[in-house]
Amino acid sequence: MSLSRRDIDDIAHLARLALTEAEIPVYLDSLSRIIGLVGELDRAPTAGVEPMSHPLAGLKQRLRADEVTDTDRHELYQRNAPQVMAGLYLVPKVIE
Amino acid sequence: MHSETVAGLIAGLRGRKYSAVELARALLERIQRSQPGLNAFISIEAETALAAAAEADRQLASGNAPPLAGVPIAHKDIFCATGSRTTCGSKMLSNFIAPYDATVVARLRAAGAVVLGKTNMDEFAMGSSNETSHFGPVRNPWDPARVPGGSSGGSAAAVAARLVPAATATDTGGSIRQPAALCGITGIKPTYGRVSRYGIVAFASSLDQAGVVARTAEDAAILLRSMAGFDERDSTSVDAEVPDYVAGLDRPLTGLRIGLLKEFFDKGLDPAVEACIRAGLEELRAQGATLREVSLPNLPLSVPTYYVVAPAECSSNLARFDGVRFGYRCDKPRDLKDLYERSRGEGFGAEVKRRIMTGTYVLSAGYYDAYYLKAQRVRQLIAADFARAFGEVDVLVSPTTPTPAFGIGAKMNDPVTMYLNDIYTIGANLAGLPAISVPCGFVEGLPVGMQIVGGHFTEQRILNVAHRYQRATDWHTRAPEAYR
Numbered sequence: 001m002s003l004s005r006r007d008i009d010d011i012a013h014l015a016r017l018a019l020t021e022a023e024i025p026v027y028l029d030s031l032s033r034i035i036g037l038v039g040e041l042d043r044a045p046t047a048g049v050e051p052m053s054h055p056l057a058g059l060k061q062r063l064r065a066d067e068v069t070d071t072d073r074h075e076l077y078q079r080n081a082p083q084v085m086a087g088l089y090l091v092p093k094v095i096e
Numbered sequence: 097m098h099s100e101t102v103a104g105l106i107a108g109l110r111g112r113k114y115s116a117v118e119l120a121r122a123l124l125e126r127i128q129r130s131q132p133g134l135n136a137f138i139s140i141e142a143e144t145a146l147a148a149a150a151e152a153d154r155q156l157a158s159g160n161a162p163p164l165a166g167v168p169i170a171h172k173d174i175f176c177a178t179g180s181r182t183t184c185g186s187k188m189l190s191n192f193i194a195p196y197d198a199t200v201v202a203r204l205r206a207a208g209a210v211v212l213g214k215t216n217m218d219e220f221a222m223g224s225s226n227e228t229s230h231f232g233p234v235r236n237p238w239d240p241a242r243v244p245g246g247s248s249g250g251s252a253a254a255v256a257a258r259l260v261p262a263a264t265a266t267d268t269g270g271s272i273r274q275p276a277a278l279c280g281i282t283g284i285k286p287t288y289g290r291v292s293r294y295g296i297v298a299f300a301s302s303l304d305q306a307g308v309v310a311r312t313a314e315d316a317a318i319l320l321r322s323m324a325g326f327d328e329r330d331s332t333s334v335d336a337e338v339p340d341y342v343a344g345l346d347r348p349l350t351g352l353r354i355g356l357l358k359e360f361f362d363k364g365l366d367p368a369v370e371a372c373i374r375a376g377l378e379e380l381r382a383q384g385a386t387l388r389e390v391s392l393p394n395l396p397l398s399v400p401t402y403y404v405v406a407p408a409e410c411s412s413n414l415a416r417f418d419g420v421r422f423g424y425r426c427d428k429p430r431d432l433k434d435l436y437e438r439s440r441g442e443g444f445g446a447e448v449k450r451r452i453m454t455g456t457y458v459l460s461a462g463y464y465d466a467y468y469l470k471a472q473r474v475r476q477l478i479a480a481d482f483a484r485a486f487g488e489v490d491v492l493v494s495p496t497t498p499t500p501a502f503g504i505g506a507k508m509n510d511p512v513t514m515y516l517n518d519i520y521t522i523g524a525n526l527a528g529l530p531a532i533s534v535p536c537g538f539v540e541g542l543p544v545g546m547q548i549v550g551g552h553f554t555e556q557r558i559l560n561v562a563h564r565y566q567r568a569t570d571w572h573t574r575a576p577e578a579y580r
Contacts, residue, residue: 011460016437017441017449030511035454038403041401052473056289056332073195079193080193080422081420092431
């Protein structure tokens with residue numbers, strides 16, 4: 001299966017990835033080949049087979065009491081942020 | 097000192113043959129010297145290492161030292177360690193200072209291990225050659241023109257080059273076993289849920305598992321004993337007792353039932369690699385194991401299954417990199433959309449973007465059933481094949497890789513060829529099984545690995561088989577000439 005330039009633009013948009021003009025033909029080629037590879041799954045007989053989302057059958061999602069367990073460490077965490085002011089993350093203006 | 101095993105170093109440190117500080121200094125010097133040639137490390141942490149070694153010496157002098165006191169190790173740069181730069185091999189995280197410890201890091205520190213630095217890796221653990229790292233490729237200590245394997249290529253190269261006796265690593269589709277095989281060392285991927293994933297930068301959460309690379313199965317057992325166990329901070333951590341992996345190592349192999357995967361000896365396997373595996377199987381048979389062929393008919397579909405499931409989970413996990421809270425941010429964003437798109441477009445490397453896009457595509461409206469649900473169903477069939485096989489045999493033995501280490505640059509232009517390199521290792525991740533790779537010979541001077549896969553939570557058994565094999569062979573003791 002071959003993808004189109006339009007497909008690559010759509011996927012990049014959904015994935016929020018800015019691609020350069022030079023990258024587009026490269027991804028067009030390699031993603032088409034990958035989609036070809038995964039197309040082999042078509043021949044597997046899967047009627048009535050349950051989808052498997054993780055490898056340990058019978059593992060139950062653990063729950064815990066709804067209690068605060070973390071302390072406030074926002075100052076420490078915000079040291080890794082590109083831009084912070086007065087404890088707030090700064091981003092370009094969203095609403096004019 | 098540098099050629100000692102972990103077991104040997106524990107004895108040497110306790111017997112006062114050398115101090116932890118002397119040991120750390122000697123290996124730090126080796127690491128520094130190796131960097132221009134190997135590039136196995138992203139960060140060398142000499143200052144904190146020497147402080148930890150001094151503390152280990154105090155503990156050893158007090159006679160009340162934890163089990164790994166003074167043992168030097170390295171962490172793959174995917175593990176968060178408080179105050180330590182944790183890049184995951186990416187420009188996206190090139191300045192990220194971890195504000196907390198991964199559970200594996202905390203446990204090894206509590207056990208007394210001395211961390212010398214963080215090892216190089218494929219970007220976000222996506223790669224089979226260590227060529228996708230933002231910090232440059234790692235070279236194979238056996239031949240600098242060849243790859244060390246990936247994604248834990250730095251950890252494997254560091255252990256093979258006698259820079260550290262052991263290192264942590266992670267394995268989503270073979271990233272512990274494949275580089276261990278290509279570098280001539282031992283690497284174990286435990287059962288999914290055996291070792292906490294907390295504090296490990298996530299790639300594909302239903303497949304990721306942390307483990308160890310070392311030179312012997314005994315050393316892998318010693319480290320794994322300190323790493324494994326339930327962690328309430330990992331929602332898929334399994335609350336089951338951790339057996340003493342070291343205590344079970346010497347058990348005789350009499351009566352061990354070994355399955356040979358018919359599908360893996362069929363095609364695409366280098367005949368010289370096959371000869372090494374057959375010789376390894378003969379050794380196990382000589383120790384009392386029985387061999388029989390088993391068929392896992394859906395296993396040949398493991399590569400296409402993996403390359404739907406792993407990218408799908410990757411595209412979800414890597415959505416957190418938005419240029420706002422941490423990580424790379426592009427210069428002068430015009431608006432919020434531009435901030436997201438350019439920060440991600442510029443911060444991620446080519447292979448990571450390829451996987452995010454593959455994952456986005458297979459999860460998108462109109463393709464979700466055809467690709468993602470279909471792959472999850474085939475995953476169920478593959479897991480059922482393994483379950484059936486483990487009704488008949490105790491372990492499955494196969495090559496770890498189809499060929500020895502390939503040349504740097506040889507497969508970078510064709511991702512599908514690169515992906516097919518993972519054919520023998522991916523099945524264990526899809527089914528969540530423990531697996532170990534041990535050195536079993538050489539082809540034209542390059543090491544070959546033999547993979548032993550066990551049923552869920554049988555780490556003790558596969559370590560036992562690997563250890564008994566290593567007691568009778570010396571492949572694992574061979575060192576690359578430049579690093580003896």
